[in-house]
Amino acid sequence: MLDEILEATAHPRKQFVVYRGADETDLESWFARHSVDVMHRVLPPGGPAPFLAIREDGKFTGALPIESVEGLLEPPIVRPGDRSGVSAGYRALFEVLDETTFATMERSELLAVSREIEDRALRVGRGTLRVSFQQLSAFEPQAAIYRFLARETDLDIHLYGVEDWTPPAIDGVTYHGDEDSELDQYWTLAFDGGGDDTQACALLAQEESDGYRGCWTNDPERVQEILSALRAHRA
Amino acid sequence: MVDEREGQSKSAEAADADETPWLADDQFYRALASTRRRRLLSFVIEHSDSTVDELATVLAGWETTETGTMATDEDHNRITLELVHSHLPLLEDLGLVEYDADTGVVRVDDVDAAVEDLITRSIEAEQMSQSS
Numbered sequence: 001m002l003d004e005i006l007e008a009t010a011h012p013r014k015q016f017v018v019y020r021g022a023d024e025t026d027l028e029s030w031f032a033r034h035s036v037d038v039m040h041r042v043l044p045p046g047g048p049a050p051f052l053a054i055r056e057d058g059k060f061t062g063a064l065p066i067e068s069v070e071g072l073l074e075p076p077i078v079r080p081g082d083r084s085g086v087s088a089g090y091r092a093l094f095e096v097l098d099e100t101t102f103a104t105m106e107r108s109e110l111l112a113v114s115r116e117i118e119d120r121a122l123r124v125g126r127g128t129l130r131v132s133f134q135q136l137s138a139f140e141p142q143a144a145i146y147r148f149l150a151r152e153t154d155l156d157i158h159l160y161g162v163e164d165w166t167p168p169a170i171d172g173v174t175y176h177g178d179e180d181s182e183l184d185q186y187w188t189l190a191f192d193g194g195g196d197d198t199q200a201c202a203l204l205a206q207e208e209s210d211g212y213r214g215c216w217t218n219d220p221e222r223v224q225e226i227l228s229a230l231r232a233h234r235a
Numbered sequence: 236m237v238d239e240r241e242g243q244s245k246s247a248e249a250a251d252a253d254e255t256p257w258l259a260d261d262q263f264y265r266a267l268a269s270t271r272r273r274r275l276l277s278f279v280i281e282h283s284d285s286t287v288d289e290l291a292t293v294l295a296g297w298e299t300t301e302t303g304t305m306a307t308d309e310d311h312n313r314i315t316l317e318l319v320h321s322h323l324p325l326l327e328d329l330g331l332v333e334y335d336a337d338t339g340v341v342r343v344d345d346v347d348a349a350v351e352d353l354i355t356r357s358i359e360a361e362q363m364s365q366s367s
Contacts, residue, residue, distance in 0.1 A: 017292075019292075019293060019296055041282065041289075042281065043278070043281075043293075044277035044278055044280065044281045044355065044358060045277075045355055045358070045359065046277075046355060046356075046358040046359030046360075046361075046362050046363075047274075047277065047278075047297070047358065047362070048296070048297045048300040048301070048362070049300040050300075051296035051297070051299055051300050052296075053292045053295075053296055059308070060288065060291070060292055060295075060308055060311040061307075061308055062305050062306060062307060062308070063292060063295050063296040063299050063305065063306040063311075064299055064305040064306070065299055065300045065303060067300075068303065096305070
């Protein structure tokens, strides 16, 4: 089920155009490394600093300075709730780069997106958060964060993964350990928005031999699909 | 202005006494009295295949590099309206640009090197005064 959802996002709806001087920007090489098509147009002499324009289904949806986008190249990883060091530009990225499938994502990049989703769940403070850790043992270094999330909110938290470790009991957290499951390959988080569709968001990433292929979404219907696919693994 | 005329005289066309009538035309300076018009002219001088939609993108993107905040589709729509209803008709009346309302394509029309140079230098001067 998750593989079908990931396939459905593989047809890009967004187009990226970098406006810049003569030199290629780091962002363009980053996009290229992640197999995302990006075009460029050269700005006139004496023109502005480079910026990124995003189009969706042929229509302009946003533009932002490359300088702020480059946050994604070295993603800020901070605890949920401690976002003071995260620039507005980085937050904007989470909005504008959704529904785009990135190839060969690194763990640090996925972790940054995961933190964004956990932080939203924390701020909303209610609703359902479902997370697949591939193997439950991968939850171990995150246990403190989820203990904090469960304590500070009314969230209904469900954690999935191949059962290779016995996680600690936490109030508000339900574990669904599988013996053997497709979840083995998937790093996934989905938050239903707690009744507010504009807060719904999810990350879906599949581990491949050379890294992860993944995308995130702010589309409530897509988020529901991912939630249902995870719920089907209720062990 | 003396410099431009000298630069211009190096080109073969400059033999024509009608060359560079712009630089003595009050309307021309009124056309250049707007930051957005100077910016859009500088872009269409570089790109002969640009469109209203792209020019609105460039102007919105240019502003986002100054404000640091993301330009939204509303900003883009607002600038598109300004282009279509104000800036492009003004520049077209003057004969500075050609605008095809059906395809949206915008081109510079018969602008000579002295005018190009003036626009480029005004853009550069603006960037320099911002960064200083």
